[in-house]
Amino acid sequence: MKILLCGSEGQLGHELAGPLASFAMLAAPPERAFDITDASVVAATLAAERPDVVVNASAYTDVDGAERDPALAERVNRDAVRSLGLACRERAIGLVHVSTDFVFDGEARRPYVEADPCRPINAYGRSKREGELALVETGAPAIVLRTAWVYSLRRKSFVSAILKAAREREELKIVADQVGSPTFCRDLAVAIALLLRGLGERAPQALADAAGIYHLAGGGEPASRIELARAALELDPHKEAQRVKTLVPIETSALPAPAARPLRTPLDSSACWARFGVRLPDWRDALRRALAPSVV
Numbered sequence: 001m002k003i004l005l006c007g008s009e010g011q012l013g014h015e016l017a018g019p020l021a022s023f024a025m026l027a028a029p030p031e032r033a034f035d036i037t038d039a040s041v042v043a044a045t046l047a048a049e050r051p052d053v054v055v056n057a058s059a060y061t062d063v064d065g066a067e068r069d070p071a072l073a074e075r076v077n078r079d080a081v082r083s084l085g086l087a088c089r090e091r092a093i094g095l096v097h098v099s100t101d102f103v104f105d106g107e108a109r110r111p112y113v114e115a116d117p118c119r120p121i122n123a124y125g126r127s128k129r130e131g132e133l134a135l136v137e138t139g140a141p142a143i144v145l146r147t148a149w150v151y152s153l154r155r156k157s158f159v160s161a162i163l164k165a166a167r168e169r170e171e172l173k174i175v176a177d178q179v180g181s182p183t184f185c186r187d188l189a190v191a192i193a194l195l196l197r198g199l200g201e202r203a204p205q206a207l208a209d210a211a212g213i214y215h216l217a218g219g220g221e222p223a224s225r226i227e228l229a230r231a232a233l234e235l236d237p238h239k240e241a242q243r244v245k246t247l248v249p250i251e252t253s254a255l256p257a258p259a260a261r262p263l264r265t266p267l268d269s270s271a272c273w274a275r276f277g278v279r280l281p282d283w284r285d286a287l288r289r290a291l292a293p294s295v296v
């Protein structure tokens, strides 16, 4: 199988390269050589690489930036996704696209399933939701994997920011009313690779047969931001370097930010497990592995 990876230098793209290359031929052009908003670049790259499957890990992911410049978010997260879908449909190339829990309003009292109504409350979430809809409308052999609260230690993420702040300050104010499904980026990347490997050489047809939206986020009980922070500090292999003494729970409303944040967005990933036999481990187990001393 030949796979073309978009967004290879992002948090997820970076982690995907190894697992995808372990079973497929991989083309992973850097963002500057493969701007997905440029339809002629996309067409030329597909013609040159002739992939069986495209994995789209590229996106405009700055939530507050999207509020300030919604047109830019729409160009990358909606319009480019539509063009990618059309180009893949035309060439019968399978497509795996990644989306977000921010398509929901965060008002649900249980983990969201795919059939739940989407009501994004910020410009980033709207652009991602419009991208999902635009992609489905193209009729491409495509699946959308919605994930959530992705972290890695190689990049700036919630977990890496907490560990850094804990070495600098004695008191940390942490949001306690946002609840979600923490997702270790490496686990997500491995799961996407396993999913594709499981489809084998018939991947484009199998993606056409399975076309639609699936949730794929960290397993276990949903966590609040402050629970995730506490767990990270507890599992920190260099606790002796921590200066932090107190975590102060605060409400999201106490943090002025351009974009509103949905409060409760845990994802139920059982449909992905049922369809593809792929799911992510309990988030606490993932965090333990993420923070294993050899990695930090």
Ligand SMILES: NC(=O)c1ccc[n+]([C@@H]2O[C@H](COP(=O)([O-])OP(=O)(O)OC[C@H]3O[C@@H](n4cnc5c(N)ncnc54)[C@H](OP(=O)(O)O)[C@@H]3O)[C@@H](O)[C@H]2O)c1
Binding pocket: 006, 007, 008, 009, 010, 011, 012, 013, 031, 034, 035, 036, 037, 057, 058, 059, 060, 061, 076, 098, 099, 100, 101, 128, 146, 147, 148, 149, 150, 151
């Ligand atoms: N991070 C999370 O917590 C989270 C949660 C839920 C869902 N997701 C979804 O997961 C996916 C991966 O996110 P991530 O955390 O890996 O984000 P990321 O680190 O911001 O990576 C996105 C990559 O896309 C690239 N990109 C932006 N515009 C592009 C364009 N026009 N053409 C080609 N590449 C472009 C970015 O390059 P530049 O940096 O050069 O702009 C960046 O390398 C996204 O679909 C995101 O919506 C993420």
